[in-house]
Amino acid sequence: MAAVLALYVVLAGDRAVRFLASGEPVAIAVGVALVVTFLVGAWALVREVVFGLQLERATRQLADEGGMPAPLPGTPSGRAERDAAEQAFPGAKADVEAHPESWRSWLRLSMAYDAARDRRRARMVARKAIALRKTESLEAR
Template sequence: MSGPRIGVAVMSALLLLYIFLVGQRAWLLLISGDPIAIAMGVALIVLPLVAIWALGRELWFGVRAEQLGRRLEAEDALPEDVVTVRPSGRVMREDGDAVFPEYRAEVEAAPESWRAWYRLALAYDAAGDRKRARAAVRTAIRFETAERRAARPSGG
């Protein structure tokens, strides 16, 4: 298991422990009979449900992003840009900024290509723009899903 996966597993386990403990408190509030405590108990049930939904959504995002990365790697279509990497493993921002225009142009030329969007996400990440990198990966996932669905034989 790699470092990031261990981190995800630990954080997920901690969140599940938190949800369990909050659920216990919610139950105690719900059975108290006090209207204010009951209202707080209901809120304590809703918040963990939102947390479970968010956790599931982020885990699924990670799984899908990793699948696309493995698929590009199998196709030998991952970027091969030479970039300087710090001892921490992070790309030097100047190098990330230098390769970015190429991948932006690729997306502009093929705006529905999930491969282009995924490579753009890698460029955003290399340039230090995590928010746009995640958005680009989400776009890549959406286009790859649509491509896969379109390739399915229609039953009939």
């Protein structure tokens, strides 16, 4: 998705420059709209790439510390079986309730949401984990 968004951003930027250079009032208005679209797309792309890198670092640290959740039985496609994911979810939620300031607990909850195929909540909780991890690293300095 990031590659498709990057392609769109480049194409929108190219079209915007062409419209702006035309000198026609309507074309200039379209060019300005495309510049705005370009900027929003670029911002979204950067935000998603940064999120992915931060999540990867947090996951790698959790794995290095031996804190990853136990693997769940999988389907032939590689996804966790839904029943197993739903059974693992209460434990992850209880871990967050017991340790609300632990980014590790929040990251494991994010993984539980993802295994249960709730991507929206998985991303929201992962962002909370990343924020707590950043706060922890700042306090450690």
